[in-house]
Amino acid sequence: MTSAEIKAVLEHQFPAAMVENEDLTEKQVELKGNQWLEIATFIKNDPDLSFDQLECITGYDTGEDGPLQTRYNLHSMEHRHKIEVVISHNRENPNVASIEQLWRIGDWFERETYDMFGIVYEGHRDLRRILCPDDWEGWPLRKDYEGQETYHGIVVQKMKEEEGWE
């Protein structure tokens, strides 16, 4: 199936979940977060779609006061088609349902996105930082991130505009 056909199927099944977003390409589709688990279960198990491989989860910060996003790249081993699902979260309280039990790799991908962006995946059984230390402060890949001054008494180096490294 092409991306347009997959989108048509989604629109037919979940008309309330579709979001119009002009910034996205034709390979991407934006969905509302509140139905995500239901939609994910559908697209994984539906025989015509059968997205059995979760290629990648990318966290994304739209900048300034814009929303945070989670982007899921899905691929079907059987039909060899793919789609990218985009879900936006509000900045103050970013959360969405976890798909960790559908695609098992979602476990680590969601932990990584949580680690870097602070997006909370509800229903994840072991949501903690994966690459940064457990007691690190802040969400490093957000655009408004400011690193902590010290970590256990060690000065954290920062890059300054124009001056380069301290």
Add this chain to the structure above:
Amino acid sequence: MGIVQGDQMILNIGPQHPSTHGVLRLEVRTDGEIVSEIKPHLGYLHRCFEKHSENVTYEQVIPFTDRCDYLASMNSNFGYVVAMEELMEIKVPERVDYIRIIMGELNRIASHLLALGVYGLDIGAFTPFLYMFRDRERILDMFELTCGARLLYNYMWVGGVSHDLPKDFEKICIGFLDYFEPQIKEYNNLLTYNKIFIERTADVGVIPADVAVSYGVTGPNLRGSGVKWDVRKDEPYSIYDRFEFDIPVGEGQFGTLGDCFDRYWVRMLEISQSVKILRQALKDIPDGNVHQALPKKIRPPKGSVYRRTESPRGDLGYYIVSDGTPVPYRVKMRSPAFTALSCLDEVSRGWMISDVIAILGSLDIVLGEIDR
């Protein structure tokens, strides 16, 4: 890890341990000798690749990709430039495509040689490691001849490569292949058909195909489970669709399909396939300028791209978002070793501690790429 009861014990493997192939800590809960749970702790090598990328220009990201997968830097470069060229809609000269494929396949052989040799080392066979390292060295010599570096190349640039091939490279490379091909038989005699090696690997750590797909396991590990999936064939990039080669998959010849031996054996067969691609590429390589399509300043149009390529460890994906400036807005690397390691817990349950070492080695992880 919860409460430890009765004969249970928590055992730490690593962070400094020869068989973790880098700095990785495994927290293992055992019941006697039997493993009941593994918690991998990552991040010891985290160097903020993605955060760095948001502060340097597009060209300056390439040396960082080298340092992610330091055993197959050419393939890391390759994935990034392919994604960038898709984003910018650049077409590179034919000679560049050929050079990239030659370098990528040579690096695949080098990486697999290290993986197989070290795997032998992990489970007690010391000699094959020396043989494989000897031949890997000759590949590194060719890289040195081409771009001056032995490990971290920064060789592939967006729209081209940094240097053209040196004089007589084709002759040197064919000479190497003629020398190398008979050596594969030697490796098989030394390691593959060794009774102890087969006993240690066959039937151990079986990953069924559906589990492998669900865990996002890719590359030789997925093919070891019998799934015929190779990005080079199924989503061809560069000019891989011009070459004839097979995709070896596991057959479970000494045990169950998807066991450690299958993953080992797929890598061994892949080396021969890479040699096959190299011979075709070296025969057909055209003349031309390798800097023709090199943009002076890289300023991709607004947009995003997700592109995956086949690195020696599996699907290496780059997600690049551009906002029209010379600095990337977001670069995300989907690391194949990261996904492979995530299935270790499920696969290792019920095996002995010594088998965990065998399973971990068969996944061929590189910590630089997992932690980024």
